[in-house]
Amino acid sequence: MTTRAMSSEAISDSGASEPGGDPALNDTNASQVVARPRPGTDLSGSARARLPSRLEQTIGNAALPLIGVGVVLLLWAAASATFASSLPSPSKTWEVSRLYVLEPFEKRGELDQGILRFTWYSLQRVTKGYAIAILIGAPVGFLLGMSKLFRGSFDPIIQILRPVSPLAWLPLGLVLFHKPEPAGIFTIAMCSMWPTVLNTALGVRAVPQDYLNVARVLKLSRAKTLFKILLPAALPYMFTGFRLSLGIAWLVIVAAEMLTGAPGVGGFLWQEYNALIYEHIILCILTIGLVGFALDRLMGLVEQRLRAA
Amino acid sequence: MSDLSDVPILALHDVSKSFGTTRVLSGVSLQISPGEVVAIVGFSGAGKSTLIALLAGLERPDQGRVTFRGRELRAPGPERGVVFQNYSLLPWLTASENVSLAVEQVFAHRPKAEQRAQVERFIQMVGLEHASARKPGQLSGGMRQRVALARALAADPEVLLMDEPLSALDALTRGTLQDSLERIARESGKTIVLVTNDVDEAILLADRILPLSAGPAATLGPEFRVNIPRPRERRALSSVPEFRHLRSSIVDYLLGSKRERRASDAATQPS
Numbered sequence: 357m358t359t360r361a362m363s364s365e366a367i368s369d370s371g372a373s374e375p376g377g378d379p380a381l382n383d384t385n386a387s388q389v390v391a392r393p394r395p396g397t398d399l400s401g402s403a404r405a406r407l408p409s410r411l412e413q414t415i416g417n418a419a420l421p422l423i424g425v426g427v428v429l430l431l432w433a434a435a436s437a438t439f440a441s442s443l444p445s446p447s448k449t450w451e452v453s454r455l456y457v458l459e460p461f462e463k464r465g466e467l468d469q470g471i472l473r474f475t476w477y478s479l480q481r482v483t484k485g486y487a488i489a490i491l492i493g494a495p496v497g498f499l500l501g502m503s504k505l506f507r508g509s510f511d512p513i514i515q516i517l518r519p520v521s522p523l524a525w526l527p528l529g530l531v532l533f534h535k536p537e538p539a540g541i542f543t544i545a546m547c548s549m550w551p552t553v554l555n556t557a558l559g560v561r562a563v564p565q566d567y568l569n570v571a572r573v574l575k576l577s578r579a580k581t582l583f584k585i586l587l588p589a590a591l592p593y594m595f596t597g598f599r600l601s602l603g604i605a606w607l608v609i610v611a612a613e614m615l616t617g618a619p620g621v622g623g624f625l626w627q628e629y630n631a632l633i634y635e636h637i638i639l640c641i642l643t644i645g646l647v648g649f650a651l652d653r654l655m656g657l658v659e660q661r662l663r664a665a
Numbered sequence: 666m667s668d669l670s671d672v673p674i675l676a677l678h679d680v681s682k683s684f685g686t687t688r689v690l691s692g693v694s695l696q697i698s699p700g701e702v703v704a705i706v707g708f709s710g711a712g713k714s715t716l717i718a719l720l721a722g723l724e725r726p727d728q729g730r731v732t733f734r735g736r737e738l739r740a741p742g743p744e745r746g747v748v749f750q751n752y753s754l755l756p757w758l759t760a761s762e763n764v765s766l767a768v769e770q771v772f773a774h775r776p777k778a779e780q781r782a783q784v785e786r787f788i789q790m791v792g793l794e795h796a797s798a799r800k801p802g803q804l805s806g807g808m809r810q811r812v813a814l815a816r817a818l819a820a821d822p823e824v825l826l827m828d829e830p831l832s833a834l835d836a837l838t839r840g841t842l843q844d845s846l847e848r849i850a851r852e853s854g855k856t857i858v859l860v861t862n863d864v865d866e867a868i869l870l871a872d873r874i875l876p877l878s879a880g881p882a883a884t885l886g887p888e889f890r891v892n893i894p895r896p897r898e899r900r901a902l903s904s905v906p907e908f909r910h911l912r913s914s915i916v917d918y919l920l921g922s923k924r925e926r927r928a929s930d931a932a933t934q935p936s
Contacts, residue, residue: 566753569723572741574770574820584766588757 444635452635466619467627471643478609478620479647481537485544486605490598493549497556497597498586507557518550522608526615536616540609547608551600559593560586592663599655606648621647672735674699674856675720675745675824680729682715689715691882693729695875697824702850702857704867705885706915707877708923713860714750716877717828720858721747733824743771746822750829752809754801760812761788761797767820787819788812790849807838811845818849824856832862843869844899851895864915868908869897876915878922886918 429446436443444452453471455462460472499506500514525546529539563586571581613622621640628636673696682690689712697703707713718724719731722741731738733745741747754763764784772780788797791811801809810830817825830846831839843866850857850870861867867874868891876886893907902908 564753566749566751567755569741569747569749570753570755572723573721573745573747574743574767575741576770580770585755588755591757 442634444638449635449638452633453639456636456639467624469619469624471621471624471639474619474621474624475643475647477618478613478622481540481612481618481620482544482602482605482609485541485608486548486602488541488545489549489601489605490552492545493552493597493601494556494594496549497553497594498560498582498590500553500557501560501590502586514550514553517546518554520546522547522611523615526612530616536618540612540616540618543612544605544608548601548605551604552594552597555597555600556590556594559590559597562593563589592659595655595659595662599652599659602651602655603648606644606651610644673697673732674734675858676732677716677719677726678730678732680719680726680731682712682719682724682726684715688882689880690719691884693883693885695885697856697858699823699856700854701872702859702870704859704861704871704874705877706861706864706867706874706919707883708879708919709862711877711880712883713862713877714828717747717826717858717860720824721745721826723747743767743820744823746817746820746825748810748813748817748825748827748830750832752801752806752813754809754812754816756801759798759800760793760804760808760815761785763801763812764788764816764819767816771820783819787815790818791815791845805838806834807842810834810842814846814849818853818855822855824858827857827859829860829862831866839863839866840899846870847895847897847899864912864919865899865902867915868893868911869899869902874911874915876918876922879919879926886922889915 432443433445433447436445436448456471460470461476462470463473496510500510501507522543525543526539529542529546530536533539533542567585567589568581571585576584609620610622610625612618613620614626617623617626621644625637625640625644628634628640675697677693677695680690680693681688693716695703705713705716715724719726722731722733722738722745725731725739754760755766758766761784764787765780768780768783772783775783785794785797788794791814793808793811793815796804796808801812804812810833814830831842834842847870857870859867859870864874871891874889874891876889877883878886889911891907891911893902893905
């Protein structure tokens with residue numbers, strides 16, 4: 357029964373990424389579709405095998421994204437030249453942002469710093485919130501996965517807290533901590549915790565009964581069963597949760613900084629909006645996107661490593 | 666010590682077990698003496714795995730009692746080692762780490778060097794020295810089952826319970842492993858309960874064979890003693906008259922139980 361369900365899932369997945377045969381598109385599709393680890397089905401491998409040839413794939417990998425970027429730049433330039441006159445053109449954006457990009461770590465003043473320096477502040481904040489999310493989320497996920505009592509009691513409340521927007525948590529954080537910095541970290545933690553909680557719980561519940569029987573026959577203590585059986589068996593699922601959590605943490609940082617005015621990419625974005633320097637809004641958006649993409653890829657690599665081992 | 670050998674090491678007393686509304690085992694009694702090798706043969710789905718789970722203590726009976734050395738069995742423990750049908754190796758540990766998990770647990774009080782030696786000895790016993798650093802995913806089915814066997818034996822159990830240990834393997838690997846099992850059973854002198862659907866395998870390995878009638882509500886049939894001297898040679902076995910006689914009697918019994926089951930099903934469920 358389960359194998360059947362799995363294979364039909366795999367079929368629908370590869371079916372979704374097939375039309376167009378565009379390798380770049382396929383790639384991003386695959387990374388989004390695989391929200392849960394599915395040991396045994398090598399999705400990327402089967403998707404790749406269907407592609408026409410190696411050469412075409414290499415060219416496609418390099419060229420097609422460039423074409424996409426080019427098209428978007430053209431549309432952007434056309435829009436700013438015609439109907440959206442307040443939207444800075446690509447060239448204007450570059451001119452105004454140049455200093456911030458070419459001297460990325462420069463600190464000229466509290467609110468006037470290189471873009472990577474701002475990014476660094478944001479990343480530090482994200483790291484703190486994310487670390488709290490994982491330190492709380494993973495154990496809660498374990499409890500949720502292991503104890504029926506705990507699951508019955510707390511699953512409903514988790515389902516209710518999960519969809520709450522960062523914009524709603526932040527004021528509560530300010531009330532609780534009186535300062536913007538811990539309030540922002542609190543918001544990041546509250547929002548990014550849930551994928552770790554839920555995927556860990558899923559992973560713990562998916563641990564095969566056979567492994568637990570081995571633990572029972574050997575009379576492993578509770579702690580040993582946890583660290584030698586449950587944790588390693590659930591780890592691939594947990595990492596999927598970690599990855600999704602990091603994505604959310606990065607998403608939330610901008611909102612948190614915008615509302616608190618803390619120095620960082622989000623804070624810079626909001627300040628430049630108020631200062632009417634719209635080019636920097638675009639610079640910030642691009643930076644946020646690129647950093648988010650890089651973080652996701654990084655976690656993806658770690659995840660792959662883990663699953664191959 | 667001498668009177669201990671009269672007491673069955675492991676016994677089922679009129680045991681019944683149901684899952685949901687399906688009665689899997691009904692009124693099963695079984696006594697296993699220390700040092701003997703008992704094979705339980707039956708059709709797939711007859712409740713053989715349930716029987717092993719009861720003997721291991723992984724399941725509790727609905728009715729009747731399971732005793733280990735005369736005392737009621739309430740929980741699983743390393744003194745009854747289990748070789749599971751699907752190996753149940755931990756995929757993130759290497760072959761020797763899998764064995765080591767059991768050794769470290771059972772011989773926790775012994776020095777590390779001694780534990781390592783124990784692991785190596787049993788990896789060697791099943792002929793896997795060359796593959797000890799590989800993970801289960803990099804091993805063939807036969808090799809995985811050897812690791813599982815090494816893990817169970819290295820914990821030095823008083824009874825070794827094997828749940829269709831070779832049924833997932835191809836015929837050639839299966840034959841080779843049967844020979845290994847025959848040797849290991851003989852050399853270790855362990856009490857072994859082997860559940861299998863292969864009558865030849867049962868005759869090769871066992872002192873005593875008990876057929877399990879076709880399920881549901883399976884029960885054990887009359888015992889067949891195997892008096893073929895050891896060591897037994899798998900390929901030479903087919904020419905032994907006793908082998909052919911035993912084989913046809915056991916197969917006849919099993920097929921008979923299945924016909925009876927069908928007949929009673931037809932009688933109770935008129936179309």
